[in-house]
Amino acid sequence: MRLLTSDRLAAFPHGFTTRAGGASAPPWDTLNLGGAVGDEPLRVDENWRRLEAATGLGFARVRQVHGSRVVRVAAATAPAEEADGVVSVARGVAACVSVADCVPVLLADPEGRAVAAVHAGWRGTIELAAAEGVRALEREGAEPGRLVAAIGPSIGPCCYEVAPELAERFRRRFGPEVVRGAPGAPRLDLWRANLLALEEAGVRAERVDVLGRCTACERETFFSHRRDAGRTGRQVGFIAPAAGPSVAHWRRPGEGPLP
DSSP states (O other), X not given: OOEEOOGGGTTSOEEEEOSOSOOOOXXXXXXXXXXXXXXXXXXXXXXXXXXXXXXXXXXXXXXXXXXXXXXXXXXXXXXXXXXXXXXXXXXXXXXXXXXXXXXXXXXXXXXXXXXXXXXXXXHHHHTTXXXXXXXHHXXXXXXXXXXXXXXXOBOOTTTOBOOHHHHHHHHHHHOGGGEEXXXXXXXXXXXXXXXXXXXXXXXXXXXXXXXXXXXXXXXXTOOOTTTXXXXXXXXXXXXXXXXXXXXXXXXXXXXXXXX
């Protein structure tokens, strides 16, 4: 199994899964963590078991609906409640979101116990789902200026071509820097848009790590809904409250798989 991590979140058990290390057959090969994409349920269950065994964590999940609602959890949960963000305050319980081109945003309060994971597709991005994650942590006593965050792998501005009308909506909301490419074939920079949403909510840009990994480009590493015409798996982004010295086993990108 191979997880990507962020130096900004080094004090917290966290990660962004890749497609390696699971039990699923093509086109969901191999670590598909999506339960409603056509894969065999027993294989998906096995993939979750492997992730739980590798991390030692339970996972709090929601039924994502491309909105901006964030819910607070105190225990591992199946994806039943409708929301697109999760706050965890329980040690050993990871806030978790599922993606396959959408943006996973992880947030943590270094001086408190609360952490958050947010799912932001284009709808969630323009509805400021990332900022809702910040506000949810504020309700737990966090100050936005001290938060740390990571914007994980998603479809990048290299690949995310959209209709000119949608590009104009993003340009009006976030400014011209979030739209790339020619006028007739604009591409969105969801990484930049979510960074701006976090900044608007009070998070300092220098405390945000943008991994800059494109799910559509990196076929061997990530699932991509757009690249694979919807017939693909899901990876997840997750983060749990800090657990002291026991997080020392977490490896950084490029150091190989977890032991």
